[in-house]
Amino acid sequence: xxxxxxxxxSEIQDDLWPGQSFSLKVKEVLHAEKSQFQDIQIVETExxxxxxxxxxxxxxxxxxxxxxxxxxxxxxLCCHPNPQKVLIVGGxxxxxxxxxxxxxxxKEVHQxxxxxxxxxxxxxxxxxxxxxxxxxxxxxTIGDGFEYMKQxxxxxxxxxxxxxxxxxxxxxxxxxxxxxxLKNALKDGGIICSQAGSFWLDFDHAKKTMKGCGIHFPKxxxxxxxxxxxxxxxxxxxxASLNASRDLKEPVKKFEKSEIDAxxxxxxxxxxxxxxxSLPRWVEKxxxx
Amino acid sequence: xxxxxxxxxSEIQDDLWPGQSFSLKVKEVLHAEKSQFQDIQIVETExxxxxxxxxxxxxxxxxxxxxxxxxxxxxxLCCHPNPQKVLIVGGxxxxxxxxxxxxxxxKEVHQxxxxxxxxxxxxxxxxxxxxxxxxxxxxxTIGDGFEYMKQxxxxxxxxxxxxxxxxxxxxxxxxxxxxxxLKNALKDGGIICSQAGSFWLDFDHAKKTMKGCGIHFPKxxxxxxxxxxxxxxxxxxxxASLNASRDLKEPVKKFEKSEIDAxxxxxxxxxxxxxxxSLPRWVEKxxxx
Numbered sequence: 128x129x130x131x132x133x134x135x136x137s138e139i140q141d142d143l144w145p146g147q148s149f150s151l152k153v154k155e156v157l158h159a160e161k162s163q164f165q166d167i168q169i170v171e172t173e174x175x176x177x178x179x180x181x182x183x184x185x186x187x188x189x190x191x192x193x194x195x196x197x198x199x200x201x202x203x204l205c206c207h208p209n210p211q212k213v214l215i216v217g218g219x220x221x222x223x224x225x226x227x228x229x230x231x232x233x234k235e236v237h238q239x240x241x242x243x244x245x246x247x248x249x250x251x252x253x254x255x256x257x258x259x260x261x262x263x264x265x266x267x268t269i270g271d272g273f274e275y276m277k278q279x280x281x282x283x284x285x286x287x288x289x290x291x292x293x294x295x296x297x298x299x300x301x302x303x304x305x306x307x308x309l310k311n312a313l314k315d316g317g318i319i320c321s322q323a324g325s326f327w328l329d330f331d332h333a334k335k336t337m338k339g340c341g342i343h344f345p346k347x348x349x350x351x352x353x354x355x356x357x358x359x360x361x362x363x364x365x366x367a368s369l370n371a372s373r374d375l376k377e378p379v380k381k382f383e384k385s386e387i388d389a390x391x392x393x394x395x396x397x398x399x400x401x402x403x404x405s406l407p408r409w410v411e412k413x414x415x416x
Numbered sequence: 417x418x419x420x421x422x423x424x425x426s427e428i429q430d431d432l433w434p435g436q437s438f439s440l441k442v443k444e445v446l447h448a449e450k451s452q453f454q455d456i457q458i459v460e461t462e463x464x465x466x467x468x469x470x471x472x473x474x475x476x477x478x479x480x481x482x483x484x485x486x487x488x489x490x491x492x493l494c495c496h497p498n499p500q501k502v503l504i505v506g507g508x509x510x511x512x513x514x515x516x517x518x519x520x521x522x523k524e525v526h527q528x529x530x531x532x533x534x535x536x537x538x539x540x541x542x543x544x545x546x547x548x549x550x551x552x553x554x555x556x557t558i559g560d561g562f563e564y565m566k567q568x569x570x571x572x573x574x575x576x577x578x579x580x581x582x583x584x585x586x587x588x589x590x591x592x593x594x595x596x597x598l599k600n601a602l603k604d605g606g607i608i609c610s611q612a613g614s615f616w617l618d619f620d621h622a623k624k625t626m627k628g629c630g631i632h633f634p635k636x637x638x639x640x641x642x643x644x645x646x647x648x649x650x651x652x653x654x655x656a657s658l659n660a661s662r663d664l665k666e667p668v669k670k671f672e673k674s675e676i677d678a679x680x681x682x683x684x685x686x687x688x689x690x691x692x693x694s695l696p697r698w699v700e701k702x703x704x705x
Contacts, residue, residue: 360644361642401694
């Protein structure tokens with residue numbers, strides 16, 4: 128199977144999801160370049176809108192990105208009683224920033240993205256996501272998240288890691304040492320949320336990541352959201368709190384349905400929040416027992 | 417994109433999921449034939465085990481079928497206080513029967529499958545599913561589910577429709593008239609569960625099906641389960657009750673975790689049951705408001 132064939136893009140990754148592939152029919156390749164960090168492609172698809180592809184892996188499509196962006200943002204935000212200051216690591220398309228600024232208690236959003244080309248290209252080709260950078264609350268730094276956090280201790284209420292999959296440089300974002308950095312950059316009672324792959328794929332990797340997280344965070348949970356254009360059609364998040372008595376499944380901030388609609392949230396609700404932490408029995412056993 | 421190319425099978429359906437396709441790497445085509453009703457293929461895949469394909473659509477793979485079979489069975493069974501007599505329409509691979517007989521209150525399972533070739537080939541190539549037919553509780557009839565139900569009124573506590581997607585003959589299983597038949601074949605307080613596609617795909621079809629169901633059932637719900645080898649990585653079910661006061665989200669029979677494990681349920685639990693009905697805000701609004 129070829130990555131590009133007869134007008135289709137196929138997501139083939141023998142190391143991450145051998146033997147399976149999701150394909151999207153492509154109308155037009157809008158842009159392709161090799162930045163300092165990665166291969167970047169932006170394509171117009173037949174039925175999924177615009178699609179950002181990094182190193183051959185689909186990052187987001189206009190049709191279903193809201194599920195990912197809303198959940199990686201509102202799961203941790205709503206687990207925190209007062210999430211005033213938020214750090215986003217990665218997230219160069221702007222989608223997470225767009226969601227985070229919606230939360231009425233959020234005052235400042237700091238974002239560190241390593242690849243300025245992703246930001247620039249998103250502004251040009253993915254304006255419905257990159258609009259996240261337009262908010263006055265958002266301060267974007269181009270640089271390395273690790274270095275940034277080393278210089279910002281005890282500062283944030285919530286840190287969201289919107290990374291690519293654990294291959295290449297992003298491997299570091301799944302290590303125990305990364306969770307230690309996160310802990311140190313958080314204020315007391317702080318909350319984190321990190322992309323954590325699919326439990327249908329690398330089970331042991333997810334468990335190992337949770338274990339590494341658990342060394343520094345007394346409360347660790349795993350939640351999922353449905354995203355058709357991701358491998359296995361969904362993606363998991365590690366959500367963790369420095370507050371040992373926090374019940375991650377139960378949002379401290381419960382928005383009414385009318386508020387959810389007013390915030391233009393299409394996926395997230397308090398009910399969806401709780402449900403996202405209910406894992407299939409075999410996963411629950413493997414992760415928690 | 418071709419359906420079979422360079423050792424991969426690609427699920428291409430321009431009418432049902434245009435512009436997207438899921439592919440599995442194939443080790444060996446074990447069997448292919450055209451039965452009276454459909455094209456049947458059974459393939460050995462690289463990473464999803466054995467896979468049954470009907471008319472070019474993946475029906476189940478050994479790796480993830482349990483999620484579907486357990487949920488289509490235990491969602492309705494656990495919504496019924498005493499599900500002694502169950503009817504399965506379709507389900508020729510035997511996977512649903514395998515799950516239904518696990519429920520300790522189930523005494524009799526009647527199954528009507530139209531295509532005996534699916535049953536025979538499943539017995540030969542998919543024994544871990546077709547073992548469902550081995551139970552003494554199961555009585556299999558080869559025939560038309562519509563005709564069968566016309567002759568069996570007021571007989572069943574639970575009816576499960578394990579159908580293929582709404583193209584060709586299966587279109588009828590999504591019509592209002594089908595739900596009328598189901599109602600009449602049920603005893604008072606009976607429960608149904610039917611395969612109902614993905615809310616990411618044909619939204620209006622799902623809503624229309626729920627509406628048709630709602631004409632005959634006072635309580636109608638929609639639940640989902642994660643199945644990587646299905647389009648968009650998940651599938652929905654319509655669950656409906658003749659008992660207007662039944663809260664479908666709340667199982668009447670709550671199995672302890674130890675019971676779940678003893679029943680060899682890998683996906684279903686009471687928590688997963690409730691979570692399955694929590695729909696993304698935009699879907700909830702579209703379906704219920």
